[in-house]
Amino acid sequence: MFQKLYKIVMSDVCSLCDAPGLPGLDLCHACHNNLPHNHFCCYQCAAPFGTATNSALICGRCLDKPTGIDHAVVPFLYRPPVDYMIKRLKFSEQMQFSRLLGDLLADAIEVSYFQTDDVRKPIGSDKFPDLVLPVPTHTERLLQRGFNQAEQIANTVADRFQTTCNTGAMVRFASRLPQSTLSAVQRETNIRRSFDVKDPAAVAGMHVAVVDDVYTTGATARAITRKLKSAGAETVSIWAVARTP
Numbered sequence: 001m002f003q004k005l006y007k008i009v010m011s012d013v014c015s016l017c018d019a020p021g022l023p024g025l026d027l028c029h030a031c032h033n034n035l036p037h038n039h040f041c042c043y044q045c046a047a048p049f050g051t052a053t054n055s056a057l058i059c060g061r062c063l064d065k066p067t068g069i070d071h072a073v074v075p076f077l078y079r080p081p082v083d084y085m086i087k088r089l090k091f092s093e094q095m096q097f098s099r100l101l102g103d104l105l106a107d108a109i110e111v112s113y114f115q116t117d118d119v120r121k122p123i124g125s126d127k128f129p130d131l132v133l134p135v136p137t138h139t140e141r142l143l144q145r146g147f148n149q150a151e152q153i154a155n156t157v158a159d160r161f162q163t164t165c166n167t168g169a170m171v172r173f174a175s176r177l178p179q180s181t182l183s184a185v186q187r188e189t190n191i192r193r194s195f196d197v198k199d200p201a202a203v204a205g206m207h208v209a210v211v212d213d214v215y216t217t218g219a220t221a222r223a224i225t226r227k228l229k230s231a232g233a234e235t236v237s238i239w240a241v242a243r244t245p
């Protein structure tokens with residue numbers, strides 16, 4: 001218990017191996033070096049390209065079926081130890097991982113916006129987002145888990161950039177249909193119906209950065225993007241910690 005409290009209160013101790021952490025980060029140099037980066041990926045959906053490339057900008061899937069997403073920052077692959085950190089946060093309520101994951105995501109955002117001349121950013125998304133919006137969770141899940149991990153990560157990111165974290169603009173409803181019995185198209189429609197913009201004035205004309213822990217099929221990101229754009233959002237970026245291949 002004391003160890004747990006100590007870790008929450010004290011920063012700069014590696015959350016994975018207890019070695020001294022890098023300045024301002026709960027991760028040591030060795031563990032930081034082992035992170036599975038998603039360097040070469042599609043700028044809209046962050047799908048990893050597999051090979052190093054400076055020319056490929058957008059993947060075939062996004063070309064065939066435009067997602068509406070303007071830009072994505074998803075710095076890691078969903079592999080050890082990042083998958084472990086996300087699972088620890090989500091299922092074991094080890095809240096120190098929300099700060100660590102948020103810090104790692106914020107580092108990547110900082111590089112993308114302020115430390116590189118990222119030519120891949122389309123017009124509109126080169127301007128820093130006006131607000132951060134965590135992917136909402138539905139009330140039942142919130143009651144079960146007690147927190148929304150996307151919101152925890154988004155708070156850390158918003159703090160770093162002194163940006164508003166809006167948790168009230170969008171809502172999510174629990175689906176009554178078991179996803180496994182639906183076709184891909186039905187599933188997509190079902191996901192889209194589960195989100196709603198409650199406060200369109202908060203997103204109209206804005207560049208909204210949607211924050212999540214993992215980007216998997218992209219159905220959630222596409223659904224939210226569509227809803228935000230229908231509500232008048234000008235630009236939508238997706239910021240997630242990890243990408244499944």
Ligand SMILES: [Zn+2]
Pocket residue numbers: 014015016017018019027028029030031032
């Ligand atoms: Zn370590």
Ligand SMILES: [Zn+2]
Pocket residue numbers: 042043044045046047058059060061062063
């Ligand atoms: Zn793509």
